[in-house]
Amino acid sequence: MSLHWASLTDVGRHRDHNEDSVWPGAGTGTTDRRLVAGVADGMGGHAGGEIASRTAIEAATGMGGSALVRVQAANLAVIDTAGRQSRLAGMGTTLTLAIIAEDGTADIAHVGDSRAYRVHDGRLEQITTDHSYVAAMVEAGKLTPEEASVHPYRSVLIRAIGLEPGVDVDTHQVILEPGDRLILCSDGLTSMLDDAAVAKILAGHDDPAAAVAALIEAANLAGGADNISVVIVDRG
Numbered sequence: 554m555s556l557h558w559a560s561l562t563d564v565g566r567h568r569d570h571n572e573d574s575v576w577p578g579a580g581t582g583t584t585d586r587r588l589v590a591g592v593a594d595g596m597g598g599h600a601g602g603e604i605a606s607r608t609a610i611e612a613a614t615g616m617g618g619s620a621l622v623r624v625q626a627a628n629l630a631v632i633d634t635a636g637r638q639s640r641l642a643g644m645g646t647t648l649t650l651a652i653i654a655e656d657g658t659a660d661i662a663h664v665g666d667s668r669a670y671r672v673h674d675g676r677l678e679q680i681t682t683d684h685s686y687v688a689a690m691v692e693a694g695k696l697t698p699e700e701a702s703v704h705p706y707r708s709v710l711i712r713a714i715g716l717e718p719g720v721d722v723d724t725h726q727v728i729l730e731p732g733d734r735l736i737l738c739s740d741g742l743t744s745m746l747d748d749a750a751v752a753k754i755l756a757g758h759d760d761p762a763a764a765v766a767a768l769i770e771a772a773n774l775a776g777g778a779d780n781i782s783v784v785i786v787d788r789g
């Protein structure tokens with residue numbers, strides 16, 4: 554098996570700094586071994602958001618174990634870092650982490666609204682469920698997805714990394730078959746582009762680096778209201 558990956562993070566067109574972090578760091582590569590990929594979208598005043606997302610990514614990728622164990626450890630690392638400096642109090646982050654094993658099994662864990670998708674047989678499937686107020690309202694039948702996408706509270710999270718030690722983490726296991734593609738992204742992509750637009754761009758770019766660049770360019774053309782991060786892993 555070989556995995557071809559590409560990642561990129563962009564400040565967007567309205568923010569003056571980038572609070573997202575990605576793993577592997579911006580670039581592209583190929584491996585025939587296990588690959589860890591992640592996206593974190595930080596929040597918090599001053600430097601808090603940047604530090605929260607970077608701390609979470611570094612903790613989760615700098616250790617062994619399952620995606621669940623790593624996300625739990627990242628949560629404790631962010632809480633610990635926030636506790637050391639009063640200016641960082643209250644910082645938090647999303648974290649969506651995938652460990653793709655040599656047999657193509659992807660072990661995914663996440664907290665927040667950074668998403669994982671798979672493209673299988675040419676179809677884009679969302680793997681994760683956003684831990685957001687509007688996603689919970691859609692789940693409860695109180696909002697339509699269309700209403701949620703323009704709701705004033707659409708960026709309000711109901712779960713985040715760094716707020717409480719016993720954070721509830723969602724996990725998913727998916728198989729990447731030859732030709733399948735895994736996408737991790739922050740909401741700066743999905744708040745600007747709907748799934749149909751994302752699917753069309755992905756279908757038009759076989760090369761993961763070209764696909765990542767095209768998605769970020771399209772999100773910026775659509776407004777670029779937030780930081781935009783994308784990691785793509787293709788199973789060859």
Ligand code: CA
Binds near residue numbers: 739740741779780
């Ligand atoms: Ca964001």
